[in-house]
Amino acid sequence: MTRRRLLLAVLTVAAIAGAWLIRRGSSAPPEVAFAAAKRETLVSTLTTNGKAEPYEFVIVRAQREGRLERLAASKGQQVRPGDLLAQLDQGEARAELAAAEARLKQARAAVEVLERGGREAELAEVEAALLRARLEMKAAERDYESLRRLVDKQAAAPHEMQVAADRLDRARADIRGLEKKRAALVSVGDRQAAGARLEEALAAREQAARRLEQCRIRTPLGGVVYDLPLRAGELVRTGDLVAAVGKLNPMRVRVYVDEPELGRLAPGMPVVITWDALPGRRWQGRIEQMPLQVKALGTRQVGEVVLTIENPGLDLLPGANVNAEVRTRVVSDGIIIPKEAVRRQSDQTGVYLLGRGDRLVWRAVELGASSLTRVQVLTGLGEGDRVALAFDRPLRDGLRVRPRFE
Template sequence: MATAVRFLRPPEILLKKRKILLVFLIAVAALASWVYLKRNQPPTVTFAKARRETLVSTLPTNGKIEPLEYAAVRGDTAGLVVKLPVKEGQKVAKGSILAVLNAPELQSQSSAAQARVEQAKGELANIERGGKRAELADIESNLERARLDRGAAQRDYSALKRLEEKQAATHEDVLSAHGKLRQAELEIEALERKRAALVGSSDRAVAQARLREAEADADLARRKISDTMIRSPIDGVVYSLPIRLGSYLNIGDPVADVGVLDRLRVRVYVDEPELGRVARDLPVTITWEAMPGKQWQGVVEKMPTKIQALGTRQVGEVLCTIQNPGHELVPGTNVNAEVRSSVVPNALTIPKEALHRDASGVVGVYVLDSDVIHWHNVRVGSSSISRAQIVEGVVDGAAVALPTDFPVHDGEKVEAAYR
């Protein structure tokens, strides 16, 4: 029969296990106590106090700069740009040369016209000495050719007009075609006047008419040569200069935009729901992202006459006038605009983010009373970007709750923290 042997553990090991168990039980009790206290601790809510101040109500939006007074200069004759004595941003006086064109054919026309003047003078001198009558057949032949030219010019002009309506031709092309048509008509008128002067008239009267016509042609040629020197029609600043030295300019091509930049117009885009806050003569502040910290002041000049789409927005275009003494802003610049719609002195204000709407849409705030929050219905007046005027529902110095990450309820106990 085997003998049973029992191994007894040393007392130290048993004591150690009891200590570990005791520590574990203490930790569990502490955790349970912390959870209990945490569950019953009121949530922390940040508050801000209502205060009195001068509230400036502004309407921020965007806009675009336009000139109040300007002239779009275009070429009246074609030619190569051989001189460009101005540059963008330069101030010019009325009559200053903006560009000079080289048009050799105009000089040839002027020389030919002057030669016809001399020829007409010689014919008149011959007639006065007993010379001969001009041939009507030559005039009739020229008239026939001119009428054919007019017919071709009319067809070209009509075709280009139709293409322009379909946006398949430029307005400058139409203007050029119209100029050619008018030139053909003027030539026919001149020939018919010449024929009328010859038929039934003396050779002397015909020669005098030819001389007057030749002198008119020479004068026209001189004016065309003068048109190769393109001048500014007004005093102002060259804010756009699309042509370049050595480029070819066609009739009607843009040469420069000259405008008065001391005062500018801003076309401000105001969203339709906000238009009720805008009125004539309200102050406007303009800022430009390219020049941080710089501001331009002006006033509302004209209210919009219609609502139109601007991307995804429905806006009214409010016209404002601003001062631009340094000429930093130029037409076409996209800017930020802030219309000051009202100024309320001694207004009771709170942060706008403290405002809430209940399930029925009523606007209100949570106000701290001791350590409990209560819902107060409020009536809101004017507002700025960050603060709102409270007309009714909150007293001066009241603590209003700011937004939290968790829902709060009327009558709930909270722990207050202040911003």
């Protein structure tokens, strides 16, 4: 019984002591970290992301369907304008060109025949008849002249001269008829039709030549082949991407800036570009073009800011997702505090100062430029004022604290 009473007394004392310690601990001032407001230079930056692309580039696509016979360039190769990148199978195109050239030859031959007056055999027959008729006309003219002189001398009868005149008239009529027949061998319509067939054959030949040339896929731009997705033997369809060629020095970077931050930007602001694939590398540029519109980028509403950077080693690759830091403002000799010290209370921006007796004092402030971790205070603080940093529990005006200075 005595042991039980003793144990009960010990437990009672321990409980009282624990309660006293808990009460004492809960009533002790919390330890809060403080930082001093300092006069210093602040570089206000805006950090975001972007994408790199060639300053000038061309996407080369297939202009006809066919099987890829061979690649004439490789990824990363430097090429000049007009260089061959790839070649499609040319068998069908060569056959088309040969057929077109044969049709063109036939059309030219038909025009030449018409230009000479018609088909060779018919033309030769008419020409021979004309030759005979002209000889006959000359003979009739001689006979007529002879008889006319004889009639004048009364050495021949007038009716003989009339017979000779009739013979001359018939010869002349025969010549006129043969000349009309020769002209009838080639009509205006025949010439027009033959000319049209020749033009059609010329156009078909040019088209076949173009289709053959389309089998040879060339680059219109000099630069580096930075994309070449196809392999020999693949079937290529019209419009398929064959290669991408671009000038990789300089490079263009499109920086995506969230809509609320666009008002902080201006042309000429310096930008630092980094790429996670090459830690430690930095590329410098300045804003050249402000956004022309706001558009959706995933869940964000962004404007595109464009800048140009030098890339002499061609290390930054097209399509790279890059980090961008825009220097929006530089503040010299400003009152600067850590961003984590700034709080919102009753629609008011302010900080908690360390006051007399280690008690917190709420102070409304007006903020200026900011960086990722620090912010300028325009009004409300002076140099040396100590402001409370982030704390894991809510703070209040008048709260007594144990300050820890950083």
